[in-house]
Every structure is written in structure tokens, then in C-alpha cells.
Amino acid sequence: MKKESFFQDVYEVVRLIPPGRATSYGAIAEYLGLKRGARMVGWAMNSAHGQDIPAHRVVNRDGLLTGKHFFPAPHTMQALLEQEGMTVVKDKIQDFDKVFWSPTEQLSL
DNA sequence: GAACTGACTCAGC
DNA sequence: GGCTGAGCCAGTT
Numbered sequence: 001m002k003k004e005s006f007f008q009d010v011y012e013v014v015r016l017i018p019p020g021r022a023t024s025y026g027a028i029a030e031y032l033g034l035k036r037g038a039r040m041v042g043w044a045m046n047s048a049h050g051q052d053i054p055a056h057r058v059v060n061r062d063g064l065l066t067g068k069h070f071f072p073a074p075h076t077m078q079a080l081l082e083q084e085g086m087t088v089v090k091d092k093i094q095d096f097d098k099v100f101w102s103p104t105e106q107l108s109l
Numbered sequence: 110g111a112a113c114t115g116a117c118t119c120a121g122c
Numbered sequence: 123g124g125c126t127g128a129g130c131c132a133g134t135t
Contacts (some may be wrong), residue, residue, distance in 0.1 A: 006131065025117055029130080035118085036130045042116035042130070060117060067116035 010044040013103050020085045021101035022093055024061050032102040042067065056080040056086045061094030067079060 011052035029037035034074075045055045045067060056077040060066045068091055078088040087094040087095050 026119095029117080034130055036128090038117035038130085039115060040117090040131050043114090045116055047133085055116085058116080061119095065116095070116060 006034075006037075006040060007044040007047060010041050011048055011051060011053050013107070014048075014053050014055065014058055016103070016107065017054060017101055018033075020099065022057045022059055022063070022081065022086065022096065022099050023101045023103060024059060024063075026061055027100075027102050027104065028058065031107065046070065054080075057084075057101075059096075063093035063100075065091040065093070084090060 009032050010028055013031060014023075017023055025038035025041040026035075028041045029035065034040065041058070045053065047059060047095070048055055055067060056065075058067065065077050065081075065088065068074055071077045078091065081088050081093065084097050095097060
């Protein structure tokens with residue numbers, strides 16, 4: 001197995017998120033074996049700056065764009081999500097249960 | 110080198 | 123039903 005950092009796995013999973021879909025920090029953490037490692041996923045995103053990581057497709061359990069504040073502009077995250085066909089109202093993804101992409105289910109097949 | 114923090118989440122009160 | 127506390131790992135101070 002790879003001895004890469006937990007962060008590298010996070011990046012890879014986030015890259016596999018298909019357009020028009022979004023997932024949560026907890027879902028990624030769970031896929032990596034960390035049930036409460038959601039914070040580390042967010043931390044990984046923090047280090048993902050400069051890489052091809054669609055961090056805008058990663059939101060919290062509520063579909064809320066908690067990480068929007070870390071983007072170049074506050075509306076960048078929402079704009080990217082809307083470009084992919086998702087509806088964002090008040091920094092929150094609408095029909096999040098429909099656009100939700102679970103790595104545990106999609107990648108374990 | 111130990112303590113703190115950090116883009117979260119769940120359980121308990 | 124809303125708030126507080128605890129827990130995960132790694133990077134920073």
C-alpha cells in the first residue's frame with residue numbers, strides 16, 4: 001500500500017468527484033477510515049492550495065459552504081458549484097442529498 | 110518536544 | 123431543540 005500522507009489520499013478522492021456532484025468532509029474521512037477525521041480533511045484542503053483540487057465540491061455535512069471563506073473570493077466557491085449545475089442559496093447547496101457523492105459507495109464498487 | 114489549532118461531526122445535557 | 127464537549131491526525135508555534 002501507499003505510504004503517502006493522509007492528505008494525499010484526500011486530494012485523490014476529491015479529484016475523483018465528478019462534475020455536478022459534491023461530498024462532505026466526513027464522507028471522505030470515513031472512506032479513509034477516519035470517522036471523525038473530517039477536520040483533517042478540511043486541513044488537507046488548506047494545504048491543497050496550488051494543486052488541482054476542486055475543493056469547492058467538498059462541503060460540510062449540511063451542504064454548507066464552510067470553506068468558501070478560504071477561496072480567493074467569497075463567492076468563488078458558490079460560482080463554481082453553480083457552473084456545474086448545482087444550486088447554492090445562502091452559501092448552502094440545495095438538494096444536497098441529490099448531488100451528494102459518497103466515495104465509500106462510488107469507489108468501493 | 111509538548112501544547113494548540115484547524116474548512117467537522119456526533120453524542121450528551 | 124440548541125449549545126457544549128470530546129475525538130480524529132497532522133502541521134504549526
